[in-house]
Amino acid sequence: MQSAKLSLQHLIRPARSLSQPAPVIFLLHGYGSDEEDLFSFAPELPDDLFVISVRAPHRLQPFGYAWYAINFNAERGKWSDLEQAAESREAIAGFIEEAIDAYNLDPNRVNILGFSQGAILGYALALSKPEHFKVLIALSGYIDPGMLGPDFRSKDHSRLQVYASHGQLDMVIPPEWAQQASRLLAEMQIPHKYEEFPVGHGVSGENLASFRRWMIGKY
DSSP states (O other): OOOOOOSSOEEEEOOSSSOSSEEEEEEEOOTTBOHHHHHTTGGGSOTTSEEEEEOOSEEOSSSOEESSOEETTOTTSOEEOHHHHHHHHHHHHHHHHHHHHHTTEEEEEEEEEEETHHHHHHHHHHHHSGGGOSEEEEESOOOOGGGSOTTGGGSOOTTOEEEEEEETTOSSSOHHHHHHHHHHHHHTTOOEEEEEESOSSSOOHHHHHHHHHHHTTTO
């Protein structure tokens, strides 16, 4: 099945089930990567999920893409371009609507898996627009309050469930930032599971197996 020409470049793996419309999971890669990266997870994801791995809109030099710019030379440490992040959040939301129509997907069973910058955008989407999502898998990310909608706390998050994980040896995003996300989810009474693994900024086989088990029956 060929990818449709939509507003964002992407790769697809159709669901291997005859049930229509199919549930879907959108994969959002990290800074400096592309849609090929997380698409390598596709064979490990449940067969009845339609998998869509999305390319971020901003080209980096000499290679890779980003959902928003990061200034690594900022005096107080790296900072994120929140305007670009908000634009990407809305671009992903619009792309999801396009993909649902183009691929005959179930609008009530939309899920997100994000890594690093993709996980940060995943949090922004799921917390700001919770009526659209069932499951968020946030790998090696955190919640940036500046990327959330101003009224996110007043939204109905009763459908949303979150799996979050982080590397204990992560030198890119401190584990403490991910732990703060877990505390906010608990405060908002959003069902979630948070785990840490003895790795750096990446996803171990144990981590992959764990979120696969967690997903059963949730999407």
